[in-house]
Amino acid sequence: MNSNTPPTVDPKDELLTHLPALRAFALSLTRNRATADDMMQDTVLKAWTNMDKFQTGTNMRAWLFTILRNNFYSSRRKLNREVADVDNAFSDQLSVKPEHDGRLQMMDFKVAFAQLPDEQREALILVGANGFAYEEAAQMCGVATGTIKSRVNRARAKLTELLQLDDDEALELTDTATVAIVGRPGLPS
Amino acid sequence: MTSSEDPKKAKISRYIDENLKKVFSDFESDDMPDQILDLLAVLRAQDETSKGAK
Numbered sequence: 001m002n003s004n005t006p007p008t009v010d011p012k013d014e015l016l017t018h019l020p021a022l023r024a025f026a027l028s029l030t031r032n033r034a035t036a037d038d039m040m041q042d043t044v045l046k047a048w049t050n051m052d053k054f055q056t057g058t059n060m061r062a063w064l065f066t067i068l069r070n071n072f073y074s075s076r077r078k079l080n081r082e083v084a085d086v087d088n089a090f091s092d093q094l095s096v097k098p099e100h101d102g103r104l105q106m107m108d109f110k111v112a113f114a115q116l117p118d119e120q121r122e123a124l125i126l127v128g129a130n131g132f133a134y135e136e137a138a139q140m141c142g143v144a145t146g147t148i149k150s151r152v153n154r155a156r157a158k159l160t161e162l163l164q165l166d167d168d169e170a171l172e173l174t175d176t177a178t179v180a181i182v183g184r185p186g187l188p189s
Numbered sequence: 190m191t192s193s194e195d196p197k198k199a200k201i202s203r204y205i206d207e208n209l210k211k212v213f214s215d216f217e218s219d220d221m222p223d224q225i226l227d228l229l230a231v232l233r234a235q236d237e238t239s240k241g242a243k
Contacts, residue, residue, distance in 0.1 A: 012236075019221060019225065020217040020218070020221070023221065024213045024216035024217040025213075027219075028212070028213065040222075040225060041225060044225060044228055044229070106211065106212075109212070113209070113212065124209060125213065128205060128206040128209040129206070129209040129210050129212070129213040156201070156202055156205055159205055165201045165205075166197075
């Protein structure tokens, strides 16, 4: 073996490192903790028992996300509706007294995000939050790259409308509150 | 990605992405549910058992 060859990691050990992100993806997609946990359980079981089908050197997180989202849409088709039993995934902190405006802004954002159609929410979370390239996200979702770009654009437009971000004053106020919560997001002044 | 966009649109996109990352990060830091931890324990035990049988 070449001394520069990185040590081989057991794929099952690698799987464990992706579980927090997998759960975050499940919560983002389902907006319901119980459904997210069921989806995640199915995904872990499927991935673990089919680990021989995972191609070493490829992106395991993308593989896991693909299994989970296929499971989600398959369940949705069986129910013949969008899984819309939204409960607490985006609103847990509503019962907590907001500490300052920034938390209220974040809650507004979560509420608006939860209103997006499933496919748009999924595209935005893959590209915007996880940094997958449009091409990777398209492959994971089994659609054309242009479809993902369109979903991301429509999702951003909808959030802009819901949060009234087109209003210059609103965006400035939102910036200030967001900086207080998430730190400098690198926005130009 | 945003190079051809007008500055305001690019700013809005960045604002949305930063908030998305924060939401996702909040979810990532949630405790792992017991049902997942239990499942992993069972799967690990099954692997050990099948290794031992070989």
